[in-house]
Amino acid sequence: MANNTPYHWTLAQANQHLAAGDVSSRELTQACLERRKQLNDQLNFVVARDDDAALNAASASDERRKKGELLGPLDGIPVALKDMFLTTELPTTACSRILENYRSPYNATAWRKLKEQGAVLVGKLNQDEFAMGSSNETSCHGPCRNPWDSQRSCGGSSGGSAGAVAAGLCPGSLGTDTGGSVRQPAAFCGVVGLRPTYGRVSRRGVIAFASSLDQVGPLARDVTGCAMLLSAIAGHDPHDSTSLPHPAERYEQELPDQAKGLTVGVAEELLEQADADVRATVRNAAAAMQARGATLRPVSLPDPDLAVAAYYVLACAEASSNLSRYDGVRYGPRKGQESGLDEMVRRTRGELFGAEVKRRILLGTYMLSAGYYDAYYVRAQKVRQHLARKLHQVLAEVDVILGPTTPTSAFALGAKPDPLSMYLSDLYTIPASLAGLPALSLNGGFCDSGLPVGVQLVGKALQEKTLLQAAYALERELGLSNLPSMNNMDDPA
Amino acid sequence: MRQGKSTTMPFSDHDIAKLADLAKVALSQEEREQLKLDLTQIVGYVKRIRQASLDKLSPMTNDARHMQLPLRNDDALESPPGRRCIEDSAGYKDGLVEVPAILPPQSRKED
Numbered sequence: 002m003a004n005n006t007p008y009h010w011t012l013a014q015a016n017q018h019l020a021a022g023d024v025s026s027r028e029l030t031q032a033c034l035e036r037r038k039q040l041n042d043q044l045n046f047v048v049a050r051d052d053d054a055a056l057n058a059a060s061a062s063d064e065r066r067k068k069g070e071l072l073g074p075l076d077g078i079p080v081a082l083k084d085m086f087l088t089t090e091l092p093t094t095a096c097s098r099i100l101e102n103y104r105s106p107y108n109a110t111a112w113r114k115l116k117e118q119g120a121v122l123v124g125k126l127n128q129d130e131f132a133m134g135s136s137n138e139t140s141c142h143g144p145c146r147n148p149w150d151s152q153r154s155c156g157g158s159s160g161g162s163a164g165a166v167a168a169g170l171c172p173g174s175l176g177t178d179t180g181g182s183v184r185q186p187a188a189f190c191g192v193v194g195l196r197p198t199y200g201r202v203s204r205r206g207v208i209a210f211a212s213s214l215d216q217v218g219p220l221a222r223d224v225t226g227c228a229m230l231l232s233a234i235a236g237h238d239p240h241d242s243t244s245l246p247h248p249a250e251r252y253e254q255e256l257p258d259q260a261k262g263l264t265v266g267v268a269e270e271l272l273e274q275a276d277a278d279v280r281a282t283v284r285n286a287a288a289a290m291q292a293r294g295a296t297l298r299p300v301s302l303p304d305p306d307l308a309v310a311a312y313y314v315l316a317c318a319e320a321s322s323n324l325s326r327y328d329g330v331r332y333g334p335r336k337g338q339e340s341g342l343d344e345m346v347r348r349t350r351g352e353l354f355g356a357e358v359k360r361r362i363l364l365g366t367y368m369l370s371a372g373y374y375d376a377y378y379v380r381a382q383k384v385r386q387h388l389a390r391k392l393h394q395v396l397a398e399v400d401v402i403l404g405p406t407t408p409t410s411a412f413a414l415g416a417k418p419d420p421l422s423m424y425l426s427d428l429y430t431i432p433a434s435l436a437g438l439p440a441l442s443l444n445g446g447f448c449d450s451g452l453p454v455g456v457q458l459v460g461k462a463l464q465e466k467t468l469l470q471a472a473y474a475l476e477r478e479l480g481l482s483n484l485p486s487m488n489n490m491d492d493p494a
Numbered sequence: 495m496r497q498g499k500s501t502t503m504p505f506s507d508h509d510i511a512k513l514a515d516l517a518k519v520a521l522s523q524e525e526r527e528q529l530k531l532d533l534t535q536i537v538g539y540v541k542r543i544r545q546a547s548l549d550k551l552s553p554m555t556n557d558a559r560h561m562q563l564p565l566r567n568d569d570a571l572e573s574p575p576g577r578r579c580i581e582d583s584a585g586y587k588d589g590l591v592e593v594p595a596i597l598p599p600q601s602r603k604e605d
Contacts, residue, residue: 387548
């Protein structure tokens with residue numbers, strides 16, 4: 002496919018074209034907005050926008066460029082944010098009716114950093130309600146659709162963030178990853194998604210789901226774009242007590258296309274639970290790493306089913322606590338106000354939370370209740386310790402672990418009606434989340450039906466540079482085009 | 495609540511009502527029926543964490559590596575200016591944070 006249209010550019014290409022004067026930020030932004038107008042009715046990625054503000058921000062960037070006063074490599078680059086990020090410019094709702102029309106008085110740190118470096122906000126993106134889901138089907142706006150096949154899911158919860166990048170609505174976006182919510186949609190949509198080390202990026206101003214697991218993650222069409230975004234948003238934030246004191250690095254400046262000296266662990270037994278297409282893609286990726294000079298080493302990893310079980314205990318417990326603040330008093334609309342305070346709170350939460358959110362709140366309440374706290378919550382924390390230690394032991398022997406991101410390629414919308422089968426789609430992403438480790442998904446190839454298949458690399462804590470280097474070498478060796486054909490769209494690309 | 499009983503037992507109407515009450519969530523009868531099935535299935539899956547051998551491990555709350563939690567002297571510090579404290583609020587007027595009324599005016603009169 003021709004790569005000469007601005008909305009098909011990677012983040013680095015957009016930066017280069019802006020620097021060369023081939024295009025202005027206003028023209029680039031306009032191209033992204035036109036792309037949205039063309040596709041959003043079908044794909045449902047963008048849930049809030051202000052086109053005039055975006056174009057004004059782009060024009061301001063063009064003025065800075067003329068004066069030689071650029072704020073950074075992202076100056077003038079259109080980006081979009083998952084609806085979990087608080088923004089003063091646009092409403093923030095976590096795609097929930099309980100936060101309808103909520104507008105924050107301050108910006109999330111990750112967005113503030115992008116804005117201070119000149120990035121242009123072209124919209125807030127669809128997601129599962131409060132990031133609870135793996136298919137984007139729990140959003141109050143309805144699901145977004147996969148640009149590779151509109152009958153299939155973009156994944157979740159950052160489905161809009163992955164789909165918008167894949168379809169060319171923006172060259173980069175931010176999502177959040179609690180148990181795989183950046184990596185799984187990245188795999189389904191054929192883009193690159195990174196979950197940094199827990200604490201690497203500030204969570205201030207990101208709506209909380211499960212605070213000990215939530216982490217901000219960038220998505221882009223290639224590894225370099227992901228690295229550029231991480232460079233922009235990483236670093237300590239005194240407003241987030243879990244933010245680590247390590248400064249940001251310029252990750253995109255150290256991406257050699259060889260993997261010599263890297264040891265890559267491959268967990269063959271994990272592949273038993275994956276589809277044949279996924280197994281073949283991971284094995285091909287391992288061979289590609291070897292072709293770039295990496296040394297492969299078989300490794301044995303903890304049972305991912307145990308990780309999924311512990312994750313849903315902990316995440317639901319934390320969610321039930323975090324979401325207690327949505328009571329109709331401080332945020333959003335109210336229901337049953339005429340019935341007194343207690344009934345107003347019960348009806349507001351009952352009528353405005355979606356089914357999946359209520360399910361997780363009740364599960365979390367159960368896990369934290371007297372008689373079950375030790376049996377589930379404390380036990381799950383011990384399982385988390387056990388899994389983290391095992392992963393750290395493996396990573397003492399290898400630089401990164403290569404495996405599948407998901408057991409299957411993108412599934413059809415509505416294909417997983419019961420919650421447990423949906424939860425199991427995060428089988429391979431949850432262990433790194435529990436251990437707080439950085440992990441990245443990139444496109445490893447395509448299955449027989451033409452859908453992208455993601456491969457996951459898990460790195461050592463705070464070693465995002467090594468992780469991105471390994472991913473870049475793999476991306477170079479595979480040499481895949483990540484642009485969806487959009488054959489099933491009304492107006493193909 | 496079914497304290498101490500086996501988690502393999504299905505959730506009852508009473509269990510769901512109790513959890514909904516604790517979580518302050520109003521549920522329809524249809525939702526209660528569905529939640530009985532869902533929670534029974536999910537808890538049946540997650541109970542596998544009770545089978546793992548983990549006796550010597552301490553619980554792990556999060557993994558913020560090298561996080562510093564420095565202690566400071568027990569000195570009373572001057573509070574930041576009130577205006578600084580409320581400037582992140584949705585609105586403030588005359589030094590006070592503005593919030594929506596919790597109950598309609600009529601209810602407040604009755605109180």
